Amino acid sequence: MNRRNDQWSSPYLASGAYAAGVNFRHRFLHDTYQISGSLDRSMVQGSRAAILALQTDAVHYYQRPDATLPLDSNATALDGSAGELLFGKVAGRHLMFQTAYQRRSAGFEVNDLGYLRRADQQSWNTWVGFFDRHQRALYNSLQWNNNWWQYWTTMGLPLEAAYNTNLHITFRNNWSWNMGSTIGQLGTTYDDRGARGGPAIRQDPYVAPWLYVSGDDRRMVVPSLSVNY
Incomplete structure (x- = not known):
């Protein structure tokens, strides 16, 4: 993106924003397993005021006192990268899984694009x-999911560690039972956005159970x- 700024817009808007990326996907063992990934690069150019505003906005927060990020008030460009690597079992009768690692650098910026x-x-x-998609004595189908996720800043500050499990059953009479719970902010985690550019804030653990029961939708x-907490 190239933008023709004037004296009124140049302190607020980037004059140029560019992004490029590559991705791949490969399936193997009779298309049962998959590995995929992507690599992206971004660069934004503009006046010193515009780039400083980008560095200090809510996407980046370079000014956080505990972030040790290179805030530069004289910079006229901001560049960054992002990448993801994913592996999973995408086919099978009963069991499937997926695990993925993703990283976005502090300077990655694509908001002129999306x-x-x-x-x-x-x-x-x-x-x-x-998964059990075969009709049994008590149910027509059953699915049980287990999820684990963790988030950090690029410098390693822990932001989240959580586990979720949820169960979905459709009974023989077409009534459905859906329930689950999340246990989050396990261990020591911080909110690095709550102070809006200030220091990271310690977070407390939480538990979030839920239940949803539905009748026969043919009626x-x-x-x-529905109950949740």
Whole structure:
């Protein structure tokens, strides 16, 4: 993107923003397993005021006192990178899983192209699912998911560590039972965005259970019950 700024817009808008990326995917062992990944690069150019505003906005927060990021008020460009590596079992009768690592550097910036909520983050996410799609004595189908995710800044500050499990059953009478719970902010984790550019804030653990029961959706009237905490 190239933008022709004038004296009124140059302190606020970048004059140029560029992004490029490559990705790959490979399936093997009869298309049962998959490995995929991507690598992206971004660069934004503009006046010193515009680039300083980018460095200190809510996507980047270079000014955080505990971030040790190179805030530069004289910079006229901001560049960064992002990448992801994913491995999973994408086919099978009962068991599938996926695990992925993703990293975005503090200077990664693509908001002239789309929408990026935050940079300066790395994450590890894992999902394991058990499926039974065959009709049994008590149910028509069953799915049980287990999820684990962790987030850090690129400097290693822990932001989140959480586990979730959820169960979904459709009974023989077509009523469904769905329930799950998340246990989050395990161990020592911090919110590095809550102070809006200030120091990171210690977070407390939480538990978030939920339940959803639904009647036979073939009927004219379908009862349902939803509870969450």
